[in-house]
Amino acid sequence: MRAVVVLIGLMTVVAAGAFWAPAPARACSCAMPAPETLVERAPLVVVGTPVAAEPIEEPADARFDIRYRVQVARSYRQAVPQQLWVVSSSQGPACGLLPELHTERIFVLAGSGDQWSATSCQNLGVTAQTLRVAGAPLAPLPGEDVVSDAQRTTTATVSVTVAVVVALGAGAAGAWALWLRRRRT
Numbered sequence: 001m002r003a004v005v006v007l008i009g010l011m012t013v014v015a016a017g018a019f020w021a022p023a024p025a026r027a028c029s030c031a032m033p034a035p036e037t038l039v040e041r042a043p044l045v046v047v048g049t050p051v052a053a054e055p056i057e058e059p060a061d062a063r064f065d066i067r068y069r070v071q072v073a074r075s076y077r078q079a080v081p082q083q084l085w086v087v088s089s090s091q092g093p094a095c096g097l098l099p100e101l102h103t104e105r106i107f108v109l110a111g112s113g114d115q116w117s118a119t120s121c122q123n124l125g126v127t128a129q130t131l132r133v134a135g136a137p138l139a140p141l142p143g144e145d146v147v148s149d150a151q152r153t154t155t156a157t158v159s160v161t162v163a164v165v166v167a168l169g170a171g172a173a174g175a176w177a178l179w180l181r182r183r184r185t
Contacts, residue, residue: 028095030121076134
């Protein structure tokens with residue numbers, strides 16, 4: 001009898017552990033660096049306004065599952081287009097940077113070209129002092145707006161549709177001309 005009670009107790013503990021196992025902990029822990037260190041590590045510092053946010057359906061890097069379109073007011077360290085896509089994590093505990101939309105802020109970014117990313121650790125302690133250390137401000141490059149994947153897909157779809165309609169129209173016109181030519185002979 002005692003063995004049965006011990007066996008039932010052991011099975012209860014195993015079952016409870018299987019169903020109530022805690023999720024893995026995520027914690028973002030970073031130390032606030034000096035503004036000089038922030039700027040030294042960053043290839044780009046931007047003053048801009050996040051104007052849109054969209055989830056990344058299949059991120060190339062699992063850490064970055066959201067992207068923000070940032071309207072650039074000025075940049076430091078290198079000139080960039082008037083708009084940038086900046087990827088981050090949508091989770092604060094995963095060190096995601098969660099900027100408020102339509103509010104201008106300073107972004108310290110990693111990456112290059114059109115692949116920019118931001119984390120809360122990179123942007124911890126960012127102040128006007130960071131901008132003073134970053135050097136002279138640069139105006140955004142004119143006429144180089146970022147196009148979203150949705151806009152790119154829509155443009156491609158419209159282009160293919162127009163090409164198909166033109167090809168069908170040309171084929172129909174050719175068939176009609178051939179029909180007229182045969183009719184006359």
